[in-house]
Amino acid sequence: MSLEQPAPPPLLERNASSVIANQDRPRPKSQDAPRRVEYEQVENLQPDDSNTRPRSAPHHQDDQPHNEGPDNAGLRRSRTTELKEKFTAQKQKLTAKTKPAGGYDSTPLPDAPQGYTVKFIFHKATNLPVADMHTHSADPFILATLTADVPRRHQEEPLLTHRTPTARRTTEPVWENEWVVANLPASGFTLKCRLYDEDWPDHDDRLGNVTIHIPHLDENWEGLGPDGQIFEVRKRSGSKRAYLFKAISNALTKGSSLTPLLHLSMEVVGKSDPPHAQMYTVGPTCYVKHFSPMIGRLTGIKVNKDESADANPHKDGHGLKKYDFQANELQLAGPVPEKLYHRFVEFRPIIGLMFKSHGIRGHILNKVLHKQHKRIYNYDSSTEYDSFKACSEEAALQFLKMAHFDEGGRIFTYVLTLDGLMRFTETGQEFGIDLLSKHTLHSDVATYIACSGEFFIRRLERADGSDELDPPEATHPSQNLSGGPPNESPPRKPNNYQLIIDNDSGTYRPDKSTLPELKKFLEKNFPGLGIVTMHWENKHLQELKKKQREIKKKEGGGIRMVLNRSPSNSSFSSDDESRLSDLVRSPDDEDAAPVRTKKERAFDVLGDPRLLKEYLPRRHDGKGDDKGEDVAIEGGDSGVAGLGGGAPEADGHGEKGKGKEKEKAVGGTPTPATAG
Helix, strand or coil, X not given: CXXXXXXXXXXXXXXXXXXXXXXXXXXXXXXXXXXXXHHHCXXXXXXXXXXXXXXXXXXXXXXCCHHHHHHHHHHHHHHHHHHHHHHHHHHHHHXXXXXXXXXXCCCCCCCCCCCEEEXXXXXXXXXXXXXXXXXXXXXXXXXXXXXXXXXXXXXXXXXXXXXXXXXXXXCCCEEEEEEEEEEECCCCEEEEXXXXXXXXXXXXXXXXXXXXXXXXXXXXXXXXXXXXXXXXXXXXXXXXXXXXXXXHHHHCCCXXXXXXXXXXXXXXXXXXXXXXXXXXXXXXXXXXXXXXXXXXXXXXXXXXXXXXXXXXXXXXXXXXXXXXXXXXXXXXXXXXXXXXXXXXXXXXXXXXXXXXXXXXXXXXXHHHHHHHHHHHCCCCCCCEEEEXXXXXXXXXXXXXXXXXXXXXXXXXXXXECCCCEEEEEEECCCCCHHHHCCHHHHCXXXXXXXXXXXXXXXXXXXXXXXXXXXXXXXXXXXXXXXXXXXXXXXCCCHHHEEEEEECCCCCCCCCHHHHHHHHHHHHHHCCCCEEEEECXXXXXXXXHHHHHHHHHHHHCCCCCECCCCCCCCCCCCHHHHHHHHHHCCCCCCCCCCCCCCHHHHHHHHHHCHHHHHHHCCCECCCCCECHHHHCCCCCHHHCCCCCCCCCCCCCCCCCCCHHHHHCCEECCEECCCCCC
């Protein structure tokens, strides 16, 4: 018995039913875009001859019906979209290479409840051990670190720290030093006080530490009482040599104690102003001037012989000066604007390793840069400290003194930290200055800072504190003006001057959109002083800097030198002095290349191992080594060989290849650019 087979349904019905069945069935991964387009167009198919053709049969271009046009258009759009996505991804990869991670960070401050402003007073310490055997005394100071449960934008942000002045030659130091901090949370804080003996040029000796934990804060918190509180210093972390000597001396004295004591006070001043997620130093606003005569000799930098000469440099008619490299720190009143927030630019992989202290090379370079920062910002008996009234003309005048007013066509490199500490030194084309002025050194290898760049001072013809780039009046040093340098003492009013400050830093690349915030911050801290902020690419700015350098050549010569003896001026032999003269380059000889010391070349190789072959001694005509290749200062700690050390850094701002203009032949070999 035969069964009749039912007639197959029309092709259109089969296609429609298969589409409906496939709607609930997961599509295989191999299904391509054209097949999906074909499913979407099924409902538009007409039951004509073109639709009765088997699906596997190829469609010839000539007999393709007109109604398949949308299929091809959809297919073309799909392929175009795919190509655009690939092109965009490739473009992003290229952009990541030309614009590496770092620079301006737009991460907003996290939300936080209102905090409290607390004043700390470091009164004194007693019964400290003798750390300097030759003086039977010590030079103690406190380095305080404050931590609290305040949310931060990034964990790499530096901690809040404070250093007291150094008390000289005493084991019973009295500081009476204040530190006012805003936005400490109600959940309390931890204050760690490390006591040190200042011992330049050697390492500072630890004398112990005191850690104080406060579990809760409110407006009614009584602090540590009206007279403060005395804490025992933990000796375990102190110098074993110092405490051994103290134990021996105490054995000869009955009833004497081996434990030092630290006297502190704390009190709540009130509730803090926003932003509440930003712990910052309110005061005191103060300055520190660090001196290094030896670096001044190497770099050819001369300053007035003392503070009174800063105010009246031409009073005696001789312009008496001394070789002295001056590094400046100025604690300004916070908070720093939220938008001033920049991360180091990871221009090369070694830069990231150096800042994060990862890997052998990165760890070595990080340690070297920390050491060179301490060498530039060294503390010794010549270091000057003082405070000034916050946000006042006194503050602006102190800044002008440290920048030597409009004298000598000076240009400075600066870094502004997240806590409002401004560090700056003079920069220029002389030997070593470009190395010394690296923003990496000024920031102490900090991952995040507020801003960095360069600045210079110019004097206005009228005392109007103009903030115009092209004021309708003459300015010095680009034009000759009476009533000030180079022939007379500088005026003493801040509104006689203008600060031209930019964002010229290859290390952090501050964004030009943040310059208005920088201007507001400086105008608040330096009232009366005209503030002009400029982007580093501005051609007018480059012309102004060029004029500054030309003026420096004219006004910087013919000055007598005064010897300055201090612990930072390590002793020189006559042979050392002659070698220093070989290392110093004449400011007039712009084409002359500075000589790289052995230390600097070693650091260069750490940054770029390919330079090893270039730095190896060469033989000429098979007769011995090239003796001229080895001009250097022996004895690393007594000199500044390797200041900056040729450590790798982002060369310029990337897009314009600015840093490449700074490449010079050093000792017959090319070295990496040393952009600020």
